[in-house]
Amino acid sequence: MQWIVLVVSGLLEAVWATALGRSEGLHRLTPTIVFFVALFLSMAGLAYAMRDLPTGSSYAVWVGIGATGAVAYGMATGAEAAGLAKILCVIAIVGGVIGLKLVS
Incomplete structure (x- = not known):
């Protein structure tokens, strides 16, 4: 589950990074709201997963997925x-993420 x-x-x-870029320095309302909601949920999920x-x-997996998703988007x-x-x-990033999953 974790x-x-x-x-x-x-x-x-990846969602919050993209929304941050589209928010024009937190000056556009909708991307700014998406940024803060996605940021909160992303951090909460990371904290939950790190319990186990x-x-x-x-x-590393969290950052790798986020970076890959942002670049792919x-x-x-x-x-x-x-x-x-x-x-x-x-x-290479995706391979590293998969490798970390396999050895953890």
Whole structure:
């Protein structure tokens, strides 16, 4: 159960990071609300998962999922350039996250 919560929390990290970028310095209302709600839920989920999972692995997986999600969203929407090198780096992050899950 903690791993599921951790993955969802990582996805919410991508949501709040994206919303923060769209909020224009917390000046646009809707993205700012999405940012704060997703931030709270993401942190609460991380805290819950860390009750039973190792801190280092939990944090690395959470950040990895969030970073990968934010970059993937940016590439999918065209807000960020998608090149082979960038895609290979994202794949390396995903591989590291999967590796941490397998050894934990």
